[in-house]
Amino acid sequence: MDRFFSAVITVLVVVASYNAHGYALRTTAAGTPVRWHQGTVEITLDPSLAMLGNPTDVKRAIIAAFEMWSEQSSVPVAFQFTQKQCSRIGYDNEGKNENCVAAIWKGEEWDEIDEGAAGASTILSFKSGDGEIMDADIAINAADWEWRVDGCEKTALDLTAVVAHEIGHLLGLEHTTEPEAIMYPTTHLGICDSPELHADDIAGVDDLYADFEPILDELNDMYDCSVSSVASNAPSPWPAAIVLFAALMVLRRPARIRMHRPTSHPDHPGHRLKQE
16 A cells, blocks of 8 residues: 655755755655646645735745746646645645645744754655655744845845745755756855746756646546537446546545654754755
């Protein structure tokens, strides 16, 4: 039986290690790419994000990070946004899962997500067999860091840039060795230039979703009556569709999550952030 695995991807305050092979893709233990299997992913923006600054500016900065991937790359996943309180951060075996972006503003609550002075953390939950992402949550550390959503502040982290990096992980990307890329392992405080995807980021997501066939789009086509021109005496397509839906539901078995956390963290925060 497939199990879901959960990977915690963090923005750590340490010096970066260098990867020798450019962009990298997250894969299962068997080497299967980890990615979304549906064409539309709903993102829930939690009310806690108001801790990062003016709610309107914060929302705009976060959505801009998602739009960066949608508009500057050919990623075939569309994002839809809703504003409500997230039920939890991390995968819930029994409850309803939401892909959340939330701010954590108490140190003890942040420690439950990441044991170091990380700036942000992406918790990715996926099937060990086919790599299908089942849940993705981005937690932003408002307990230890200041965040810039507009203007230029030398002691703050740029919210759009950091969230854009985490979205790369949410899509299934790992790190790159290209220093100018969003998915490079390090960033700095006080960067005021508008972030943009690099050709390396785009190449990575193109590789990851090269043969992508979204499940949701296929189901929409199946149930789209407006394109049907079947004669009245022809067999109805609905029985086959119902059987297929039932088969898909049978395949979705309960699963458990295993958390992988970073093993070491610095004692003192610095001005260079390692993004994992």
